[in-house]
Amino acid sequence: MVEEGVRKQPSNKRKKTKLSPSKKPVNKKKRSNRSNSIANTKNKNLRTEKNRRQKQQTGSKKKQKTTTYKTKNSISTLIFNLFFYGFILFVVIGSIIFATTKNVDKSIFGYRFFGVLTNSMVPRDPETQKGGFHSGDIIIVKNIAGDEAKVGDVITFRPSIKSQAFLTHRVKKKMDHLGETKGIYYITQGDANLAEDVPISEKQVVGKKIVVVPKIGAILNFVRDNPLISIVFLISVFGFITIIRYYILNK
Incomplete structure (x- = not known):
């Protein structure tokens, strides 16, 4: 008997199917570009923030x-x-x-101003005679106790107890007596003079020369x-x- 039907051979052709819009294949290049763009934006923002902070720190x-x-x-x-x-x-x-004022006994905070009238303190040897001055200079003298002067100091004194004039010479000797009279006595001498002055007592001492202001007398x-x-x-x-x-x- 002949079979009525012939078996249908399986077809090798695959059925074509349409992809739904939601299942379309994604382009990998576009995805990578988008990721790179986002990363670059983040890096740029980070750099901008970092620069802003650095500027703030520098400014502070x-x-x-x-x-x-x-x-x-x-x-x-x-x-x-x-x-x-x-x-x-x-x-x-x-x-x-x-x-x-013409009252030479006045002082300012213990200092006095005197005008130099002679050249008795012009040094003959400037290397050893320090602190000399000339006529026309002004000297500033600090008040000191009569017994405080030392050898080598330039002191201002009265030639006599009642004298209204003053001399300013260098101390050559300091003595604790004069003859049989006890007390502090000084022998002075002008730097330009060849002879010593008459000895004076501590009561005649007025002060010690501190500063010389030249040529304004x-x-x-x-x-x-x-x-x-x-x-x-x-x-x-x-x-x-x-x-x-x-x-x-x-x-």
Whole structure:
């Protein structure tokens, strides 16, 4: 018998199927590019944040340095001002007193001003005779007790107890008696003189020479003869120096 039907051979052809939109294949290159872009953006943001923090830190350090510098500068300026104005006031007050009074017994904080009238203290040997001065100079003398002077000091003294004149010479000898009289006595001598002075007692000593201001004796003598002009002049000089100083510092 012949079979009615013939078996159907399995077809080698595969059925074509359509992919749904949700199952489309993803492009790997696009995915990697997107990942790289995100990573680059993150890195860029991190670098930007890092740079911003560094700038903030640098700015804060600069501010700290500026503040420290300003503080140090203000302290140094204050100290300089104290010394500057103190010195100027001392000179002005001393000059006014020197110019307006003829009482040589007056002193300013234990200091006196004397004008040099002779050349008895011009040194013959400048290497060994230190601290000499010339006629026309001004000397500043510090008040001392009569027994405090030492050999080599340049002292101001009265030639006699009641004398209104003064001499300023160098101490050559210091003695604890004169003949049979006990006490402190000095033998002085001018650097330009060849002979020693008459011995003096400690009661005649006025003070010890501290500073020499050269060649202004004539000016101060003029100021002494014209006290009103001298006061106006000194105040004007003080104001001029102050203005110039602030101009230089603020330039």
